[in-house]
Amino acid sequence: MTYKKGVSEVENEQKLRTLTLSDQLLVFSHSGLEQAAWNYPRLQNLGFCYLMVPAIRRLYPEKAARIQAAQRHLELFNTMPYMQSLITGVTLSLEEDHANGKGVSDNDIRALKVSMMGSLAGVADPVWWGTLRPILSAFAASLALSGFGIVGPLVFFIGWNVARLSFRWATQRWGYLQGLKVVTFLSSGVLQKLTLGASIVGMFVMGAIVPRWTRFKFAPIIASSQHASLSLQAMLDQLLPGLLPLVLTLVCVWLLRHHVKPLWLLLGVFILGLGGYWLGLLR
Amino acid sequence: MSSIWGVLIVAFLAGVEGVVDEWEFHQPIVACTLVGLATGNLVSGIALGAALQLVTLGWMNIGAAVAPDPALAAVVAAWWVSGPAHLPAAAGVILAIPLALVGQGLTRGLRKLIIPLVAQADVAAAQGNLHRITWLHWSSVALQGLRVMIPTALFMLLPAAWIQQGYYAIPEVLRGGLRVSAGLLVVVSFAIVINMMATRQLWPFFFIGFALATDGHLSLVALGMIGVGLAILYIKLQSKDTPRNGGSGPSSAAEDELDRELDDL
Numbered sequence: 001m002t003y004k005k006g007v008s009e010v011e012n013e014q015k016l017r018t019l020t021l022s023d024q025l026l027v028f029s030h031s032g033l034e035q036a037a038w039n040y041p042r043l044q045n046l047g048f049c050y051l052m053v054p055a056i057r058r059l060y061p062e063k064a065a066r067i068q069a070a071q072r073h074l075e076l077f078n079t080m081p082y083m084q085s086l087i088t089g090v091t092l093s094l095e096e097d098h099a100n101g102k103g104v105s106d107n108d109i110r111a112l113k114v115s116m117m118g119s120l121a122g123v124a125d126p127v128w129w130g131t132l133r134p135i136l137s138a139f140a141a142s143l144a145l146s147g148f149g150i151v152g153p154l155v156f157f158i159g160w161n162v163a164r165l166s167f168r169w170a171t172q173r174w175g176y177l178q179g180l181k182v183v184t185f186l187s188s189g190v191l192q193k194l195t196l197g198a199s200i201v202g203m204f205v206m207g208a209i210v211p212r213w214t215r216f217k218f219a220p221i222i223a224s225s226q227h228a229s230l231s232l233q234a235m236l237d238q239l240l241p242g243l244l245p246l247v248l249t250l251v252c253v254w255l256l257r258h259h260v261k262p263l264w265l266l267l268g269v270f271i272l273g274l275g276g277y278w279l280g281l282l283r
Numbered sequence: 284m285s286s287i288w289g290v291l292i293v294a295f296l297a298g299v300e301g302v303v304d305e306w307e308f309h310q311p312i313v314a315c316t317l318v319g320l321a322t323g324n325l326v327s328g329i330a331l332g333a334a335l336q337l338v339t340l341g342w343m344n345i346g347a348a349v350a351p352d353p354a355l356a357a358v359v360a361a362w363w364v365s366g367p368a369h370l371p372a373a374a375g376v377i378l379a380i381p382l383a384l385v386g387q388g389l390t391r392g393l394r395k396l397i398i399p400l401v402a403q404a405d406v407a408a409a410q411g412n413l414h415r416i417t418w419l420h421w422s423s424v425a426l427q428g429l430r431v432m433i434p435t436a437l438f439m440l441l442p443a444a445w446i447q448q449g450y451y452a453i454p455e456v457l458r459g460g461l462r463v464s465a466g467l468l469v470v471v472s473f474a475i476v477i478n479m480m481a482t483r484q485l486w487p488f489f490f491i492g493f494a495l496a497t498d499g500h501l502s503l504v505a506l507g508m509i510g511v512g513l514a515i516l517y518i519k520l521q522s523k524d525t526p527r528n529g530g531s532g533p534s535s536a537a538e539d540e541l542d543r544e545l546d547d548l
Contacts, residue, residue, distance in 0.1 A: 032305040037404075037423035039397045043347065046404050050420035053413050063411045070408035070416060078347065081304055121346070129343035130479045133307075134472075137336050139503060140312055144333035150325065152333055153316040160307055193522070197514040203485045204510035206477050207492025208503075213337060214473075216466045241497045245470060252474030253481065262341070263351075265471045266380060273464025278456055282463050 017059050017099045019092055024176065026054035028169055031088060034081055043078035048088075048113075055092055059099035069095070072106060079117035080124035085168040087116045089175020090182050097179075116183070123191045131202035136160060138209055210249050211242025216273070218244065219283040287439065289321025290366070291432055294358045298431030299424055301354035301390065304344065309354035311335035311361075311379075318361035328365045331372040335360065335379055338468045341475025342383070349394070352386025353379075354431045359438045367443035370450055373465035374458075380468075386431065393430050397423055488513060 034047035052073045060066040079087060094112060097104040137156050144152025175182050218232040236243050252265050276282030293314060300308040307313055312332040319328015335357060342350040356379035362368075364375040400419055407415035453461075477489065488510075495501055495509060 033303055033420065033424055035303045036299065036427055037397060037401060037420055038302050039394050039401050040347075042401065046401050046416070046420055046423065049404065049408070049416055053417055057413055066413070067409060067411040070411065070413065071405075074405060074408050125343075125345045126480060129345060130476060133310075133343075134340045134476045137310060137312055138340060141333035141336040142503070144312065144329050149329055150316070153312050153329060156310070156312050157307065164305065193518055196521075197518055199480045199482075199485055200488050200514035200517055201507075201510045202480050203477070203488040204492035204513060205507065206473060206480075207489040207494075208496035208506045208510075210470075210473055210493055211497050214466065214469055216463055242493065246493060248467070249470045249473050249477070252471055253478050256474055256478040262471060262475055263384070265474070266468060269467045269471055270377070270380075270464045273467040274457065274460035277460035277463040282467075 017096065019055055019058055019096055019176070023054050023058050024092070024172065027051055027088060027092065028085070028172055030054065031085055031168060031172070034084055042074075042076045044081075044084075045074050045077050048077045048084070049073040051088065052091070052095075055095055059095055065099070068106065072109060075110065077113060077117060078121070080121040080128065082128055082164060082167055083120040083124040083171075084117075086120065086171040086175045086182065087113060089172040089177075090116070090179060092172075092176045093179035112180075112183075116186075119186070120191075123195050126202075127195055127198045131198045132163070133160070135202065135205050138205075138213065142213055210245050214242075214245035214248075216244070216282055219280055286322045286366075290318050290358065290362055290439065291436060293317040293321060294354075294432040294435035295428035297354035297358050298428040301352055301386070301431060302344075302427050303424075309352075309357065311339055311353055311357040314354065314357035315361035315365075318358055319365040322362070322365045324365035327369075327372065328361055331361055331364045331375045332357070334372050334376050334465065338376055338379070338465075338472055339383070340469070341472035341479075349387055349390050351380075351383035352390050352431075353383060355386030355389070355434055356380070356383035358431065358435050362435070362439060363446055366439075368446040368450075369443075370446065371462075373462040374450055376465040376468065377461050385434065389430050389434065393426060397426065400426075 030051035030053070034044055034051055037046035037050070038044060039046070049070060052069070056066060056069045056073075060069050091109060091113060094104050094109050098106070098109060136159055140152040140156035140159075142152075143155060144150075178185070218236065220232045240246075248269075252269075255265060256262070273282065293308070296306075296317075297309040297314045300306055308317070312329075312335075315328045315332030315335060316325070317328070319325045319332070322328070335353075339351075339353040339356070342353055344350050359382050360375040360379040363370045363378065364372055370378075400423060404416050404419050407413075407419065450458075481489070491513070492506070492510065495506060501509075
């Protein structure tokens with residue numbers, strides 16, 4: 001590449017408005033506060049506009065375009081916050097094309113955001129909130145309860161945030177570089193496979209958690225002789241250890257399926273504990 | 284004195300995180316540990332955090348729904364357990380439940396109260412004033428922090444002696460019952476998480492996990508490996524099946540329909 005050509009390229013690029021890496025990093029650093037202004041009825045609208053501010057500043061020096069962009073991103077928005085990074089990436093790429101007059105309209109950007117937010121949230125909520133956080137935090141709690149102390153909280157805090165930050169940056173960057181190709185990729189069924197995989201691991205681990213991390217037992221002694229006594233719990237353990245927590249959990253799932261509110265379940269279980277101890281059944 | 288400020292700072296962070304859900308300072312295992320650190324009783328903070336974490340496992344804000352708020356619950360309960368009142372962890376777990384409901388109400392309320400602030404952002408946008416939008420957003424971050432910090436400060440005004448007297452005024456049989464209840468409450472959270480993921484095709488994995496875990500020789504890491512292995516195998520076999528059984532599309536759709544109906548039962 002000759003020096004001369006390099007100069008002309010730079011001149012060309014000055015006419016084209018592009019988001020620098022530091023703009024993208026700024027958007028990334030804003031993205032973690034997206035939900036702070038969560039409100040009815042427009043949900044995460046201010047949050048999304050806030051995180052787009054560095055990009056709007058770079059792409060739209062003219063006031064009219066700037067107003068339009070700010071208003072565009074103040075419209076209703078709601079998705080799973082970590083998936084928002086992927087939507088943000090694609091939006092950044094579209095905003096750049098819009099600013100450079102490459103045939104992307106105001107409405108195209110709106111439509112993209114709306115079309116991505118629902119489907120991505122539907123996939124990501126069960127993975128992050130339904131699988132990863134319960135598993136990681138339950139694992140950390142069990143570490144803390146089995147004598148590892150501070151290691152438990154540290155494992156959760158570091159593990160979660162490393163996963164979250166790398167996911168956010170990777171998806172935002174990928175969305176920005178790929179633009180609309182992301183939408184095609186997402187409709188190929190990869191996400192469904194990932195969700196299924198996460199749900200399998202999630203169900204498996206929840207099954208494993210139930211007998212290990214519930215701490216209550218039947219108290220009564222059903223038979224005793226001079227040499228030994230046989231308690232109800234010991235007999236149940238012969239049959240299947242953890243049977244009591246399993247039954248109780250399954251009853252709760254069944255009740256949830258019948259639209260019993262979790263609060264009532266908490267209250268019911270609370271009374272069960274009090275009553276069970278009072279009657280000498282549980283300990 | 285410094286411990287009080289420390290707890291209030293944790294409360295502020297937990298309040299922000301309770302809605303933004305990023306660094307997870309509001310999760311009991313983090314919040315209670317930090318309160319324990321601030322009050323100089325790290326061990327009891329961690330113990331409460333771990334126990335309460337298992338209870339709050341299933342509390343998640345999905346879509347527009349607001350779950351009970353672990354932030355206020357974890358910080359105030361940890362103050363009562365690790366602070367001067369020195370309640371046992373089981374009492375902290377039980378007290379956390381009503382606190383979480385108060386926190387939930389406050390979260391809902393703030394989501395409505397914040398509407399005028401968002402309307403201000405519309406005005407700022409119409410003027411192209413990006414600086415003001417940023418500033419407005421930062422004020423909502425501060426409001427979220429105060430949402431937990433102010434109630435925490437009010438609860439901290441209650442003298443430790445009252446809390447202790449109140450707890451020890453409870454008859455012994457009830458206190459024992461509270462201990463059992465604190466251990467039982469985790470099943471509700473387990474059920475919420477399971478209910479969220481469970482479909483008919485996934486139930487076998489739950490029972491395989493249960494059966495393997497009852498054998499005490501298998502470590503958690505080993506169990507995790509088995510779980511991931513099963514998931515990979517299942518997906519691989521399933522995607523292999525799909526092209527071959529192309530003709531059976533309608534029947535599998537009918538099965539899905541059946542699944543859904545059975546789920547609804």
